[in-house]
Amino acid sequence: MPWKIGTLWVCCLVLQALGPFSSKAADSEVLKPRVPQDQIVEAQSWKNPFSSTQENIEKGKQIFHGKAFCVTCHGRDGKGLGNIPGLVGRLPRNFTDKDWQAVRTDGELLWILKNGSPGTAMASFIPLVLTEEEAWHVLLYVRSFGQP
Ligand code: HEC
Structure with missing residues (x-):
């Protein structure tokens, strides 16, 4: 069913957007010049x-x-x-x-x-x-x- 694929894709986008808030990503952000x-x-x-x-x-x-x-x-x-x-x-x-x-x-x-x-x-x-x-x-x- 196409809507299911659509939902999955939206979830992926949301997860990607949340990425910077995970602690590992936040640390590397702090280390950038x-x-x-x-x-x-x-x-x-x-x-x-x-x-x-x-x-x-x-x-x-x-x-x-x-x-x-x-x-x-x-x-x-x-x-x-x-x-x-x-x-x-x-x-x-x-x-x-x-x-x-x-x-x-x-x-x-x-x-x-x-x-x-x-x-x-x-x-x-x-x-x-x-x-x-x-x-x-x-x-x-x-x-x-x-x-x-
Ligand atoms: C109004 C709040 C505030 C005050 C007052 C303040 N800072 Fe900061 N300071 C910050 C924030 C927010 C950051 C993070 C900036 C960033 O991540 O680029 C920071 C970052 C820094 C950094 C790190 C920069 C880097 O290259 O990573 C140094 C060093 C620093 N402050 C020194 C000081 C000193 C010394 C004083 C007093 C003279 C001072 N700060 C006063 C909010 C403040």
Whole structure:
């Protein structure tokens, strides 16, 4: 009966559409580069001029919890909050995700702080909220969530 074949086909389409919401697909989505292809090589060449000392991480922590309000979306534990009212696009990044930590260079993360992640709630922070120097300190703190 033709309608049965039609129904089957519609089901396939629905399953395909739901695919991105399965946890595996969602992870690979998070790992995709955020910096556009024509800028990524340059962004990857930017190195953090500050070393990961306890003092520098602490400075980044103060900014993360303080004037840059990163904590309101990424959470005290860096795991990223879900269900934020009015949030469009993807959920705030979980900084404890080791796979994500491994695929991103420091330069790519600085690019995000300069430009934001288009189409998501992640806005640009440099230069309005943070100087580049402060941003590098915050990134040392972001990296510390990936440590065992
Ligand atoms: C209004 C909510 C919000 C605030 C405030 C916010 N973020 Fe985000 N952040 C997001 C969202 C949503 C994403 C996911 C964007 C994406 O998947 O492309 C994100 C992603 C990121 C990423 C990952 C980008 C990548 O390449 O995967 C970094 C790093 C980051 N944020 C750092 C920060 C820092 C540091 C602050 C404070 C200076 C901050 N965020 C403040 C919502 C926020």
